[in-house]
Amino acid sequence: MNNVFYKGTAYINGKFIETEKTIPVVSVIDGTTIGTVSSLSKEDVDLAYEGAYLAFNLWRNVAPKVRVKKIKESAENFIKEKELLATIMAYEIGKSYKDALTEVERTYKNIYETIEVYEREFIEPTIIGEDVHHVNGKTGYFYNVPIGVVLAIAPFNYPLNLGLAKIIPSLLVGNTVVFKPATQGSLVCSQLAKYFDQASFISGVFNLITGKGSEIGDYIIENKRIAGATFTGSTDIGKKIAAKLPMKPIILELGGKDAAIVTNNADTKLAAKEIIKGAFSYSGQRCTAIKRVLVTREIADELLDHMIKECLNLKVGSPFDNADVTPLIDKKSLDFNLSLINDAVEHGANVVYGGTVEGHNLLRHTLIDNVSIKSKLAWEEPFGPILPIIRVSTVNEAIAIANASNYGLQGSVFTKDIEEARIIARYLDTGTVNINRSSSRGPDIFPFVGVKDSGFGVQGIRDSLKAMTRVKGIVENN
Numbered sequence: 001m002n003n004v005f006y007k008g009t010a011y012i013n014g015k016f017i018e019t020e021k022t023i024p025v026v027s028v029i030d031g032t033t034i035g036t037v038s039s040l041s042k043e044d045v046d047l048a049y050e051g052a053y054l055a056f057n058l059w060r061n062v063a064p065k066v067r068v069k070k071i072k073e074s075a076e077n078f079i080k081e082k083e084l085l086a087t088i089m090a091y092e093i094g095k096s097y098k099d100a101l102t103e104v105e106r107t108y109k110n111i112y113e114t115i116e117v118y119e120r121e122f123i124e125p126t127i128i129g130e131d132v133h134h135v136n137g138k139t140g141y142f143y144n145v146p147i148g149v150v151l152a153i154a155p156f157n158y159p160l161n162l163g164l165a166k167i168i169p170s171l172l173v174g175n176t177v178v179f180k181p182a183t184q185g186s187l188v189c190s191q192l193a194k195y196f197d198q199a200s201f202i203s204g205v206f207n208l209i210t211g212k213g214s215e216i217g218d219y220i221i222e223n224k225r226i227a228g229a230t231f232t233g234s235t236d237i238g239k240k241i242a243a244k245l246p247m248k249p250i251i252l253e254l255g256g257k258d259a260a261i262v263t264n265n266a267d268t269k270l271a272a273k274e275i276i277k278g279a280f281s282y283s284g285q286r287c288t289a290i291k292r293v294l295v296t297r298e299i300a301d302e303l304l305d306h307m308i309k310e311c312l313n314l315k316v317g318s319p320f321d322n323a324d325v326t327p328l329i330d331k332k333s334l335d336f337n338l339s340l341i342n343d344a345v346e347h348g349a350n351v352v353y354g355g356t357v358e359g360h361n362l363l364r365h366t367l368i369d370n371v372s373i374k375s376k377l378a379w380e381e382p383f384g385p386i387l388p389i390i391r392v393s394t395v396n397e398a399i400a401i402a403n404a405s406n407y408g409l410q411g412s413v414f415t416k417d418i419e420e421a422r423i424i425a426r427y428l429d430t431g432t433v434n435i436n437r438s439s440s441r442g443p444d445i446f447p448f449v450g451v452k453d454s455g456f457g458v459q460g461i462r463d464s465l466k467a468m469t470r471v472k473g474i475v476e477n478n
Contacts, residue, residue: 153232
């Protein structure tokens with residue numbers, strides 16, 4: 001590991017917080033310790049919320065152009081260290097260096113796109129009056145105003161992109177933020193405090209807290225100062241947040257079991273290429289990864305042949321070799337994936353590619369054919385490089401199996417018949433359906449939404465700006 005060591009600190013009320021007690025962060029590549037982050041107490045968490053609460057009344061009254069200027073300054077500080085950020089991500093979360101660098105650059109672009117939408121749509125009020133809306137004797141000015149202190153919680157897999165996609169919209173509209181990254185991902189996220197500090201934000205506007213889940217995990221969602229929350233992570237924790245914050249605006253981006261439906265009319269070569277890319281990129285550790293294939297029996301063998309060929313093209317190994325399949329985030333995740341493979345085989349499935357452990361938490365991407373709907377793999381999210389193939393008799397059966405899931409994030413339909421694709425898409429109970437492409441979170445301007453256990457609320461640039469505001473009307477009586 002070349003003796004790398006990164007020191008992450010918390011950031012509260014404009015001050016970097018180093019604690020005597022720290023949390024070691026290990027590399028997913030080989031399990032060696034690559035750094036530490038501050039381990040905050042409940043008292044530290046309270047200070048962050050109180051600071052954010054006091055800063056709110058100052059920040060909300062700062063002119064929009066000044067808020068924009070500060071955020072642009074922090075963005076420029078951020079992009080100057082893109083190579084450092086990509087390197088830390090590769091060590092810490094196992095994302096290939098190339099993809100990590102892409103995440104940093106995408107995040108930088110997203111900040112400026114968010115600013116553009118904010119300046120165009122969120123500064124001036126919506127006016128409802130007599131000239132356009134035929135309202136007699138009244139003119140209403142309706143503003144999107146900030147709500148207060150926003151709790152933002154990011155996952156390990158896209159720590160910067162999903163972290164700043166929550167932070168920047170909240171700050172632009174005038175909220176203050178308490179940001180909690182995942183422990184695995186907290187090293188790279190702790191760098192963000194430096195960029196906000198260099199831009200000389202008002203103390204308390206941005207706060208970054210780190211600590212053990214067993215000590216502050218529940219506590220951070222219980223503070224009375226929280227006005228709203230935006231979270232990406234597991235369904236279980238998302239439901240806990242929703243229960244703790246009733247009557248407050250929340251966005252929950254949770255799990256998925258995205259299905260790819262392949263019909264008799266599909267281009268099987270195209271479908272295979274998109275499915276394999278969508279299933280195994282970053283080892284399947286994405287909520288939008290394709291996590292099951294529902295294919296009609298007539299073309300299943302043909303599709304499978306193409307999928308195996310695509311699997312052979314993927315590189316397995318180190319993030320610094322820009323491998324497609326890299327080590328999973330921890331041993332618990334590896335063991336869970338192996339248990340799903342074993343259960344599927346016990347229910348009659350057969351492993352047709354992969355399934356072997358080839359290094360520290362490194363599971364070769366795995367295709368499993370003839371998966372029974374009685375197996376766990378048909379329904380549970382592996383968050384790893386496992387792809388079950390479920391053969392069906394009809395498209396209607398495929399739709400029924402897809403919709404029987406507790407999740408409803410995204411789905412894909414593969415067919416050369418566009419009208420058939422549109423019909424299937426309308427029947428799928430998901431937030432989004434992609435036609436002849438793998439499921440994907442972007443482009444960032446698109447609304448991103450999950451239904452059922454996949455989430456609550458809408459993300460995307462415009463929707464994230466709107467979500468952490470409330471409408472305030474000022475009515476002039478003529």
